[in-house]
Amino acid sequence: MPRESFITGLDIGSTNIRVAVGQVQGENQPIHIVGAAEHEAHGISKGAITSIEDAVSAISATLETVERMTGIPTEHAFVGIGGTHIASMESHGVVAVSRPNGEIREDDVERVVEAAQAVATPPNYEILHVIPRTFTVDNQHGIRDPVGMTGMRLEVEAQIIQGLSGHIKNTTKAVFRTGLSIDDLVLGSLAAAESALTKRQKELGVALVAIGGATTSVVVFEEGDVLHVKVLPIGAGHITNDIAIGLRTSIELAEQVKLQAAAAVPADVGKREEINLSDFEGGEQAMISRKHLAEIVEARLEEMFRMVDKELQAIDRSGLLPAGIVLTGGGAKLNGMVEVAKKIFRLPAAVGVPQGIVSAIDKINDPTFTTALGLVQWGAGLDQRSGIIGKITNFSSVTAVTSKVKQWFKNMLR
Numbered sequence: 258m259p260r261e262s263f264i265t266g267l268d269i270g271s272t273n274i275r276v277a278v279g280q281v282q283g284e285n286q287p288i289h290i291v292g293a294a295e296h297e298a299h300g301i302s303k304g305a306i307t308s309i310e311d312a313v314s315a316i317s318a319t320l321e322t323v324e325r326m327t328g329i330p331t332e333h334a335f336v337g338i339g340g341t342h343i344a345s346m347e348s349h350g351v352v353a354v355s356r357p358n359g360e361i362r363e364d365d366v367e368r369v370v371e372a373a374q375a376v377a378t379p380p381n382y383e384i385l386h387v388i389p390r391t392f393t394v395d396n397q398h399g400i401r402d403p404v405g406m407t408g409m410r411l412e413v414e415a416q417i418i419q420g421l422s423g424h425i426k427n428t429t430k431a432v433f434r435t436g437l438s439i440d441d442l443v444l445g446s447l448a449a450a451e452s453a454l455t456k457r458q459k460e461l462g463v464a465l466v467a468i469g470g471a472t473t474s475v476v477v478f479e480e481g482d483v484l485h486v487k488v489l490p491i492g493a494g495h496i497t498n499d500i501a502i503g504l505r506t507s508i509e510l511a512e513q514v515k516l517q518a519a520a521a522v523p524a525d526v527g528k529r530e531e532i533n534l535s536d537f538e539g540g541e542q543a544m545i546s547r548k549h550l551a552e553i554v555e556a557r558l559e560e561m562f563r564m565v566d567k568e569l570q571a572i573d574r575s576g577l578l579p580a581g582i583v584l585t586g587g588g589a590k591l592n593g594m595v596e597v598a599k600k601i602f603r604l605p606a607a608v609g610v611p612q613g614i615v616s617a618i619d620k621i622n623d624p625t626f627t628t629a630l631g632l633v634q635w636g637a638g639l640d641q642r643s644g645i646i647g648k649i650t651n652f653s654s655v656t657a658v659t660s661k662v663k664q665w666f667k668n669m670l671r
């Protein structure tokens with residue numbers, strides 16, 4: 258099997274680094290995941306690198322594990338990027354149609370997409386993705402594919418996703434130092450959406466809420482398009498901190514208590530249910546009410562979900578997404594999460610697990626692996642994906658971006 262047929266996804270999280278290696282089996286076939294590994298993260302805080310050296314050794318350790326598993330060296334990867342510096346904005350581009358007869362060609366579309374990028378980027382930001390949504394030809398709005406139409410003036414509405422150049426460079430530097438080259442940089446939550454959401458959910462309207470250790474990422478889809486993207490500076494680690502404060506324990510003990518005994522709905526916990534802290538590593542003899550524990554968790558979770566709902570309010574979708582909320586990331590595994598989400602968002606909610614893959618590796622059927630697997634799926638779908646164009650000047654030259662635009666159009670025309 259040629260090495261090129263393997264696709265690697267690298268998810269650099271605040272608490273965990275995860276890698277997945279997959280193989281495309283054929284068109285419309287699930288991707289075969291042949292390797293997956295995770296390792297505790299170091300040198301990363303809120304999705305941004307704080308120590309390149311520490312991050313490099315954590316990433317290298319994860320890669321070594323997966324290489325042992327697959328027996329093949331990992332040479333390049335699709336790398337997920339996150340962090341609260343990520344910003345998304347609407348942008349608008351306008352150009353005059355170049356041909357005298359007014360027929361719109363692919364190069365006009367490329368120019369208008371480029372025009373949309375030019376207006377939006379502050380100097381210290383770099384564009385990660387440009388997502389053209391609809392086009393306007395003269396005064397006709399809502400066109401999905403203007404190629405072949407006739408007009409004088411071509412406009413585009415696009416969603417631009419960008420991140421701070423410094424943060425992006427630190428991430429790429431850390432990855433390069435491990436000896437890996439980068440196929441593309443992809444916003445982690447967009448990659449997670451590849452694996453955790455169905456096409457139908459994206460059409461109907463859905464919000465992916467990825468709860469990591471230090472950040473919570475939100476991506477809203479409607480009519481198949483990305484409507485909004487946000488990375489919030491609050492994650493499941495905050496629940497651990499609250500437990501540590503509430504129970505007056507160390508963070509390490511609080512984390513164990515959270516993983517093994519916490520639930521998010523106090524009403525589901527019996528009044529007399531108790532846990533003994535001495536049952537946990539490093540814990541001293543003390544009886545704790547599980548109901549009290551659930552109250553601590555619930556309070557923080559409600560606050561987190563209200564912050565996410567504010568994002569939905571900002572785009573007028575609060576309580577209005579037919580396919581509801583899909584929770585993913587490590588934080589989504591907490592008992593009772595779905596019930597709290599249903600209550601706060603007033604929408605259907607479920608935990609999203611990876612889809613469109615086959616594998617003998619059990620541990621990847623888990624919400625923590627959606628980003629790493631989604632990156633593999635992103636890589637595999639690069640030729641087929643409609644609408645999303647990666648754009649980091651360091652990796653994809655202008656011609657590469659252009660060819661992606663072209664490919665995107667070919668697929669729209671199919």
Ligand SMILES: Nc1ncnc2c1ncn2[C@@H]1O[C@H](COP(=O)(O)OP(=O)(O)OP(=O)(O)O)[C@@H](O)[C@H]1O
Pocket residue numbers: 269270271272273274298303304339468469470471472473492493494497512515516586587588589590591592625
């Ligand atoms: N079974 C579980 N129950 C409750 N919480 C859990 C469970 N498993 C993991 N978590 C929590 O999930 C968090 C880690 O999630 P994840 O690994 O997705 O984060 P990350 O990708 O490293 O971080 P980020 O995306 O914020 O950079 C931790 O706070 C951990 O306590």
Ligand SMILES: [Mg+2]
Pocket residue numbers: 269270271445469470586628
């Ligand atoms: Mg994450």
